[in-house]
Amino acid sequence: MRTNWVREKLRAGTPTVGCFMGLGSPNVAELMSHAGFDWLVVETEHSALDSSQVEHMLMALKGTEVIPLVRLPSGDPVFIQRALDIGAMGIVAPLVRTAEEARAIVAATRYPPAGTRGFGPLRAAHYMFDSKDYFYRANENLLVVLIVETREAAENLEAIAAVPGVDALFLGPFDLCLSLGLDPMKQPHAEVEAVTQRMLAASQKTNVAIGIHAMTPEQMEKRQQQGFRMISYSTDYMLLADAVRAGLSAFKRDAPAVEGYK
Numbered sequence: 001m002r003t004n005w006v007r008e009k010l011r012a013g014t015p016t017v018g019c020f021m022g023l024g025s026p027n028v029a030e031l032m033s034h035a036g037f038d039w040l041v042v043e044t045e046h047s048a049l050d051s052s053q054v055e056h057m058l059m060a061l062k063g064t065e066v067i068p069l070v071r072l073p074s075g076d077p078v079f080i081q082r083a084l085d086i087g088a089m090g091i092v093a094p095l096v097r098t099a100e101e102a103r104a105i106v107a108a109t110r111y112p113p114a115g116t117r118g119f120g121p122l123r124a125a126h127y128m129f130d131s132k133d134y135f136y137r138a139n140e141n142l143l144v145v146l147i148v149e150t151r152e153a154a155e156n157l158e159a160i161a162a163v164p165g166v167d168a169l170f171l172g173p174f175d176l177c178l179s180l181g182l183d184p185m186k187q188p189h190a191e192v193e194a195v196t197q198r199m200l201a202a203s204q205k206t207n208v209a210i211g212i213h214a215m216t217p218e219q220m221e222k223r224q225q226q227g228f229r230m231i232s233y234s235t236d237y238m239l240l241a242d243a244v245r246a247g248l249s250a251f252k253r254d255a256p257a258v259e260g261y262k
Helices: 005-011 026-034 051-060 077-085 099-108 131-140 151-155 157-161 173-179 190-206 217-226 236-254
Strands: 016-021 039-043 067-071 090-093 143-148 168-171 209-214 230-235
Touching: 005 016, 005 067, 005 143, 016 026, 016 236, 026 039, 026 051, 039 051, 039 230, 051 067, 067 143, 077 090, 077 099, 099 143, 099 157, 143 151, 143 157, 151 157, 151 173, 157 168, 157 190, 168 190, 168 230, 173 190, 190 209, 209 217, 217 230, 230 236
Parallel strands: 016 039, 016 230, 039 067, 067 090, 090 143, 143 168, 168 209, 209 230
Antiparallel strands: none
């Protein structure tokens, strides 16, 4: 099992950069893996991907040093085990609400006696050629990221951050807005900013890394300065959309006007 160097960097206080991938394309995943990201997240909570498609995307990431993560549909142990067994080196769990839920998610990523995960890492252990190495290293080599996106998570933030085995908390601003009764289309909101500052304070106490999305290089620089260590540079589909908008805007601005046409 290769070393999860992103987990080591986060624990050492070093910022990392990655991207969430929602297009469901192995080709896009492979392209992104060669771009130089530290980690990449395969989106399954808000996509139609099944496990075999996720596996193909993880295969596409194999040729580089990027650390592959899977954003789960939920914190259900079945989803956790399946993602890890097909080769994810960490999970991103949504809608966590309490420290008890956080402990259950961590336990599902660990083999007994430290946790509850069943043994059968087919692809993760190179089809059992490396099963012994995987078994002895996996518990301390998998990245556990929990998304803070509910009122309950905000209320229990410090307790969740203190759960052993939680490596990072990632802010989910849109769902957090909805949970707090705020309009996510009218951000920023002071209430969300207050949760963000509490997350950073909890990070200083527990060394749990804090993650957030940044949509521009300037935002990435700002977030690094604020102390965020797990920064997602947009998403694959938004990067594509931004490039399309910029190109079409330039074309429409510079194209000569033709009478009778828009």
